[in-house]
Amino acid sequence: MNNLRYTRRKLTQKAMFFFSVASAFIGIAVLFLILGYIIYKGAAGINLDFFTKLPTPVGVPGGGMANALIGSFYLVGLAGLLSIPAGILIGVYLSEYGRGSFASAVRFVSDTLTGIPAIVMGIFAYTIVVLPLGRFSAIAGAFALSLLMLPIIVKSTEELLKMVPETLREASLALGIPRWKTIIRIVLSTAKSGIITGIMLAIARVGGEAAPLLFTAFGNSYMNLRPDQPIANLPVQLYVYAVSPYEDWHQKAWAAALCLMGIVLITNIIARIYAGKR
Amino acid sequence: MAERGRLIGLPLLNKDKAFKWFTAFLSFILLLLSIGILFELIISSRLSFDAFGLKFILSREWDPVQRLFGALPFIWGTFVSATLALFIAFPISIGIAIFLSELAPRWMRQPVSFIIELLAAIPSVIYGLWGLFVLAPVMQIHVEPVLGKYLGFLPFFKGYPLGVGMLTGGIIIAIMIIPTISSISKEVLSAVPQHQKEAALALGMTRWEAIWRVMLPYGRSGIVSAVILGYGRALGETMAVTMVIGNTPNISLSLLDPAYTIASVIANEFTEATYELYISSLIELGLILFVITFILNAFARFLLWRMKRFEEVKV
Numbered sequence: 001m002n003n004l005r006y007t008r009r010k011l012t013q014k015a016m017f018f019f020s021v022a023s024a025f026i027g028i029a030v031l032f033l034i035l036g037y038i039i040y041k042g043a044a045g046i047n048l049d050f051f052t053k054l055p056t057p058v059g060v061p062g063g064g065m066a067n068a069l070i071g072s073f074y075l076v077g078l079a080g081l082l083s084i085p086a087g088i089l090i091g092v093y094l095s096e097y098g099r100g101s102f103a104s105a106v107r108f109v110s111d112t113l114t115g116i117p118a119i120v121m122g123i124f125a126y127t128i129v130v131l132p133l134g135r136f137s138a139i140a141g142a143f144a145l146s147l148l149m150l151p152i153i154v155k156s157t158e159e160l161l162k163m164v165p166e167t168l169r170e171a172s173l174a175l176g177i178p179r180w181k182t183i184i185r186i187v188l189s190t191a192k193s194g195i196i197t198g199i200m201l202a203i204a205r206v207g208g209e210a211a212p213l214l215f216t217a218f219g220n221s222y223m224n225l226r227p228d229q230p231i232a233n234l235p236v237q238l239y240v241y242a243v244s245p246y247e248d249w250h251q252k253a254w255a256a257a258l259c260l261m262g263i264v265l266i267t268n269i270i271a272r273i274y275a276g277k278r
Numbered sequence: 279m280a281e282r283g284r285l286i287g288l289p290l291l292n293k294d295k296a297f298k299w300f301t302a303f304l305s306f307i308l309l310l311l312s313i314g315i316l317f318e319l320i321i322s323s324r325l326s327f328d329a330f331g332l333k334f335i336l337s338r339e340w341d342p343v344q345r346l347f348g349a350l351p352f353i354w355g356t357f358v359s360a361t362l363a364l365f366i367a368f369p370i371s372i373g374i375a376i377f378l379s380e381l382a383p384r385w386m387r388q389p390v391s392f393i394i395e396l397l398a399a400i401p402s403v404i405y406g407l408w409g410l411f412v413l414a415p416v417m418q419i420h421v422e423p424v425l426g427k428y429l430g431f432l433p434f435f436k437g438y439p440l441g442v443g444m445l446t447g448g449i450i451i452a453i454m455i456i457p458t459i460s461s462i463s464k465e466v467l468s469a470v471p472q473h474q475k476e477a478a479l480a481l482g483m484t485r486w487e488a489i490w491r492v493m494l495p496y497g498r499s500g501i502v503s504a505v506i507l508g509y510g511r512a513l514g515e516t517m518a519v520t521m522v523i524g525n526t527p528n529i530s531l532s533l534l535d536p537a538y539t540i541a542s543v544i545a546n547e548f549t550e551a552t553y554e555l556y557i558s559s560l561i562e563l564g565l566i567l568f569v570i571t572f573i574l575n576a577f578a579r580f581l582l583w584r585m586k587r588f589e590e591v592k593v
Contacts, residue, residue, distance in 0.1 A: 009486075013485060013486035016486050016490070017486065019369075020374075020377045020381055021373075021377055021381065022373070023370045023372075024373065024374050024377040024378070026370060027370070027394045028393050028394070031396055031397050034400065034408050038404065038407075086308075089304050093302055096301075097298050097301065098305075102302075102305075103305070108576070111579050115514075115572075115574070116571055116572065116575070117515070117516065117567055118514070118516065119541050119564070120567055120568045120571075123322075123544065123548075123560075124318055127318050127561070150308065178293060178294050179294045180293055180296075180297035183297070207401075208403065210402065210516075211516035214545055214548065214549065215549050238404075238407065239517060239521075242406065242411075250411070254407070257403075257404045260401060260403075260404065261401070264401055269396075272392065
């Protein structure tokens with residue numbers, strides 16, 4: 001009787017451990033299935049034209065996504081200009097000065113903002129930038145992306161500054177260096193590589209976002225570098241191609257997916273390896 | 279510097295104070311920003327709120343031509359798809375978390391968790407592309423007919439296999455939230471004190487029983503918050519869902535039927551909305567999404583924060 005019960009407990013353990021290993025296997029398999037399929041389908045569409053030519057109308061062969069590629073870098077760069085300095089300084093405030101209820105409120109709101117759907121940020125950018133300006137524009141898209149980046153940068157900066165040993169600050173202050181200079185020259189520069197990792201992760205995160213750009217940056221079949229005009233970008237272009245009924249546009253969507261995934265994953269992986277080395 | 283300031287009669291500029299206040303000012307703007315989002319969404323959805331009031335969330339009618347807007351099918355689609363995704367993702371995520379914190383050999387842990395976390399780095403629109411051209415056909419040809427044949431007596435599996443629909447949407451969302459739930463759960467499990475586990479083993483429990491009866495209950499509030507964060511992500515997921523859920527505003531028990539979510543209808547119709555009431559209704563949908571996800575996230579953060587006061591959990 002006792003023996004039977006023991007066997008049953010052993011069997012339960014075996015079954016559950018098998019399930020656990022299988023879960024990990026499923027996770028890994030799904031990643032490689034998706035990556036593999038996108039490389040397989042997209043590789044055929046990646047050539048020099050893809051990076052240098054403008055898109056062609058349906059049915060006209062050739063053409064590329066130069067405008068979308070440059071547009072994506074443009075949008076992310078502009079979003080970075082808006083959010084990186086502010087994000088770092090808010091992180092500094094939370095880590096170096098932030099005690100009390102105001103800092104807790106900021107921390108709480110910033111953390112909570114990371115969970116707000118990107119499309120809601122798109123709506124906000126629409127009402128704040130697109131409506132007053134009267135048209136879709138690159139700056140509206142960049143604003144939406146910067147709202148997504150800001151809380152990520154704040155969080156990572158705060159966490160990293162907290163890891164800088166207190167003795168470094170004390171040594172600097174004891175030498176008579178004022179606090180603000182200590183923070184900029186000693187604390188921030190000690191944590192520099194970590195902060196850069198955080199920024200890269202934030203960039204990788206928003207670089208693939210299409211939802212907040214649909215009705216802010218909108219898209220553009222031509223090259224545009226003016227901030228007050230609609231601008232093409234890789235994720236939205238990919239979406240438009242994917243849901244179109246045309247076979248040759250689907251092919252372009254796969255190529256765009258491979259390109260976008262390459263950029264996003266490589267940025268992400270470099271950031272993580274860089275972080276691991278520290 | 280100080281001398282010069284005094285000479286021209288300016289008050290001494292204290293750079294330390296100025297720096298501190300500048301960073302505090304930026305933090306204040308961040309705070310204002312979140313209130314601003316709420317405020318702006320409320321103002322912009324006034325028109326729709328005045329026109330429909332509470333009927334907005336109770337009505338099933340979504341007819342831009344008749345100027346009728348009811349959000350019920352989208353609310354239904356959002357919650358059902360997210361809940362379905364959670365049912366799929368939760369056991370797998372916990373399995374992964376147990377594997378990474380207890381079972382895997384030490385050399386394997388870092389690379390495997392790295393790979394699982396990469397799942398979170400793939401852009402939503404790429405999941406959508408894959409879901410639309412790979413997963414949906416597989417579901418249509420191989421999975422849904424089988425479900426219909428053997429489980430068709432249940433209301434959940436009635437209907438014509440279309441490939442796109444609630445089930446396919448749920449699966450895609452599940453893949454996307456697995457990394458969120460599993461990585462937090464892994465941290466929570468790793469933070470369970472060693473002596474808890476040792477005590478359980480010493481009492482004669484098997485390793486599995488120690489995990490199931492001691493470690494998981496010990497980390498319960500952390501795991502709950504992981505689930506809530508994952509659920510919040512699932513509710514707001516946009517591009518991938520838009521591409522595979524079928525985009526039809528109906529309320530059906532069947533998981534094979536196409537559905538529509540709040541985020542998808544905003545993505546699809548926002549640029550097509552030609553008059554103000556239409557846009558306002560879409561923004562009110564956005565407001566609903568904002569309020570729900572804000573509350574969920576706030577609650578999850580609160581749980582994690584309360585836990586963190588007692589133990590060292592890095593999330």
